[in-house]
Amino acid sequence: MTEHRIHVPAREGRAVRIEAGRSFRVVDPEGGQVGDLFAFCLDDLGEYLSAEHTRAELFRLFPRVGESFVSNRRRPILLFEADASPGFHDMLFAACDTARYASLGAQAGHASCAGNLQTALATLGLGPVAVPQPVNLFENIPARPDGSLDWQATATAAGDHVQFRAERDCAVVVSACPYDLVATHAAPGPLAIDVL
Numbered sequence: 385m386t387e388h389r390i391h392v393p394a395r396e397g398r399a400v401r402i403e404a405g406r407s408f409r410v411v412d413p414e415g416g417q418v419g420d421l422f423a424f425c426l427d428d429l430g431e432y433l434s435a436e437h438t439r440a441e442l443f444r445l446f447p448r449v450g451e452s453f454v455s456n457r458r459r460p461i462l463l464f465e466a467d468a469s470p471g472f473h474d475m476l477f478a479a480c481d482t483a484r485y486a487s488l489g490a491q492a493g494h495a496s497c498a499g500n501l502q503t504a505l506a507t508l509g510l511g512p513v514a515v516p517q518p519v520n521l522f523e524n525i526p527a528r529p530d531g532s533l534d535w536q537a538t539a540t541a542a543g544d545h546v547q548f549r550a551e552r553d554c555a556v557v558v559s560a561c562p563y564d565l566v567a568t569h570a571a572p573g574p575l576a577i578d579v580l
Contacts, residue, residue, distance in 0.1 A: 387496055387579050387580060388578075388579050389576050389577070389578050389579075390476055390576065390577040390578075390579070391574060392419070392456060392491075392556055392558050392559070392560045392574055392575040392577065393472055393560065393574050394417075394560050394562070394572045394573050394574050395495040395500075395562035395572050396495070396503075396559070396560060396562075397420075397497070397500030397503060397504040397557055397558060397559035397560070398507075398557070398558060398577060399504035399505050399507055399510075399555055399556065399557045400506050400555075400556055400577055400579060401426065401554070401555055401556075402507065402542045402550040402553070402554045402555075402556050402579065403550065403553050404551060404552050404554075405463060405549065406549070406550050406554050406579065406580070407526075407547055407549045407550075407580040408547070408548060408550070408575075408577055408578060408579050408580060409545045409548075409577070409578040409580065410499055410521055410545060410546050410548075410558055410575060410576070410577060411543065411544070411545040411546045411575065411576040411577075411578055412488075412522060412540040412542070412543070412544050412545065412573075412575060413542060413543065413573075413574055413575070413576055414467070414542050414573045414574065415540050415543075415544065415573075416538050416540060416543040416571075416573060417424065417522065417538065417560055417561070417572065417573040417574065417575055418520055418521065418522050418523040418538055418560075418561040418563070419420035419520075419521040419522060419557070419558050419559065419560060419561065419575045420479050420497040420500075420518035420519070420520055420521075420545075420561055421433070421492055421503055421520075421521050421556070422516065422518055422519075422520040422556070422557040422558075423453075423462055423550075423554045423556050423557075424505075424510070424554060424555045424557075425455065425461065425515065425552050425553065425554060426553040426554060426555055427552075427553065428550075429510060429511070429555070430441075430511065431454050431455045431456060431457050431459075431461075431506045432456060432461075432513070432516050433454075433455060433461050433462060433516070434453075434454065434455055434456040434473075434517070434518065435517040435518070435519060436453050436460055436517060436569050437455065437456055437514075438452075438453045438454050438475065439475060441454050441458060445475060445527075446462065446465070446474075446475055447464045447471050448464070448497070449464050449465065449466060449467050450463075450464065450465075451463075452464065452551060452554070453519065453548075455552075455574060456516070457532065457553075459552070460551040460552075461480055461483070461550075461551050461552055461554065461574050462548040462550060462551060463548060463549040463551055464546070464548060465547040465548055465549050466546065466547040468544055468546070468547075468579060469523075469539075469544035469545065469546060470538050470539040470540065470544070472522065472523065472526075472536075472538070472539055473519065473520060473521050473522065473523060473546075474519075474520035474523040474524075475517065475519055475520065476525065476533065477520055477523065478518075478519045478546075479496070479497040479498045479501065479515055479517075479559070480496045480497050480498065480561065480562070480563050481496045481497070481498035481499070481515070482489070482494075482496060482498070482499065483540060483559035484496070487566045488552050488565050491553070494562065495562040496562065497518060497559040497561055497562070498515045500557075500559035500560075500562075501513070501515055501559060502515075504557045504559070505555060505557060508555055510555055513553050518559075520548060520561075522538050522539075522542070522544070522560075523534040523538060523557065523559050523561075523574050524537065524538055524539055528552060528580065532568075533566060535566065539580040544575045545578075547580075552570060556577070558575055558577050560572060560573065560574055
């Protein structure tokens with residue numbers, strides 16, 4: 385049962401404090417939307433969910449349900465409890481940012497996941513922080529045999545979601561990725577955080 389839902393409008397980010405032992409879902413209400421997920425330990429924002437440490441800890445590109453994401457101090461931070469989506473997620477791509485959009489010729493002021501992270505944390509009275517590698521929920525970027533990366537359309541349907549349990553008291557941020565410069569992400573939509 386959802387205690388409360390936090391709406392994440394298209395192209396924006398939202399933050400929420402999640403106490404250790406509490407579960408939450410990231411939901412794609414309309415389908416076809418990528419969400420950048422960040423988590424920071426509330427007692428020290430210098431400790432955060434680390435994609436690279438998680439890969440090294442698990443020897444996998446992405447955890448399986450029942451496994452934990454770890455922090456940059458190699459401590460469990462989020463347990464991956466459930467996946468009610470097609471199961472495509474990415475931990476290789478950096479958060480989109482001002483420099484990325486400038487290199488692609490976007491107009492100045494284009495929203496970004498890096499900017500959304502800072503803005504969302506500020507609503508909790510936190511930050512600024514160095515932007516870590518996000519967990520790109522619902523993003524479908526398989527590796528080809530030659531080592532190059534493919535960028536495929538997000539496969540989520542309306543209502544698909546993933547569920548996590550906080551292993552430490554965390555500030556969790558979800559950004560509804562505003563990347564709109566390729567056909568696979570042409571029309572960014574909303575996401576939601578359900579605190580259970």
